[in-house]
Amino acid sequence: MTKFSANLGFLWNDLPLPDAIRAAGAAGFDAVECHWPYAFDAAGVAESLGETGLQMLGINTVRGDVAAGENGLSALPGREEEARAAIDQAVAYGAAIDAGAIHVMAGFATGPEAEAVFVKALEYACAAAEPHGITILIEPLNPYDAxxxxxxxxxQARSLIRKIGAPNLKLMFDCYHIQLIEGDLSHRLSSLLPLIGHVQFASVPDRGTPDRGEVNYHHIFEHLAALGYDAPLGAEYKSTAPTDSTLGWMKRFAG
Structure with missing residues (x-):
């Protein structure tokens, strides 16, 4: 049976994070994940995870100056100290709530200097996360949204992962982003499977519930199962309705 994780950056995001975790548990999700949990006390989040029996699969490093439009720090030349502080923050918080992974956000940058900065940041993150059993994730984002x-x-992600060679550095394969960037999801999932640390999904092109749009998620989920991938898949979709009213897809796709 396909397992699902609720991304609480989008689902139940009108609730405080501990309450959103409880809502996800009540709705039947197998795990949770979120974007930036840092406004909430880690002890309270850990308590709600313990109550529900859910694991927090992953969190993100902070974006930087959100008002200025920043979306990550780790590939920005001249911002290395801030990027390391963001990684330290994420590792400490992740360890406190027993999170499985940290998505290290690169930010808006280009060129070989940015790549060198990103490589050093990822090497630092992998070393910092390894004692806690935390995986470091990197995620390609599509050019329409980012x-x-x-x-x-x-x-590009494959090249970086191979260059760094850390066993706890993996790819976040978001089907929504990858469909918009490259398409050909089935073949890409097959070829990248050894590098994948987490899979997310939403409809394309509107990033809504997965039972509409141009991607056949019934096929995608069956394909992942055939490949032997059995970790919870991350529901990271935007909704214009209360979350509980959008979950009809779960029964259809559970398999």
Missing amino acids: PGYFLASTG
Whole structure:
């Protein structure tokens, strides 16, 4: 049976994080994940995870100056100290709530200097996360939602992962982003499977519930199962209705 994780950056995001975790548990999700949990006390989040029996699969490093439009720090030349502080913050918080992974956000940058900065940041993150059993994730973002984001393709991500060679550095394969960047999801999932640390999904092109749009998620989920991938898949979709009223897809796709 396919397992699902609720991304609480989008689902139940009108609730405080501990309450959103409880709502996800009540709705039947197998795990949770979120974007930036840092406004909430880690002890309270850990308590709600313990109550529900859910694991927090992953959190993100902070974006930087959100008012200025920043979306990550780790590939920005001249911002290395801030990027390391963001990684330290994420590792400490992740360890406190027993999170499985940290998505290290690259930010808007380009060129070889940005790549060198990103590589050093990822090496630092992998070393910091390893004692806690935390995986470091990198995620290509599509050019419609995040024009100019440093990490912009699975090929680029594959090259970075192989270059760094850390066993706890993996790819976040968001089907929504990858469909908009490259398409050909089935073949890409097959070829990238050894590098994948987490899979997310939403409809394309509107990033809504997965039972509409141009991607056949019934096929995608069956394909992942056939490949032997059995970790919870991250529901990271936007909704214009209360979350509980949008979950009909779960029964249809549970398999």
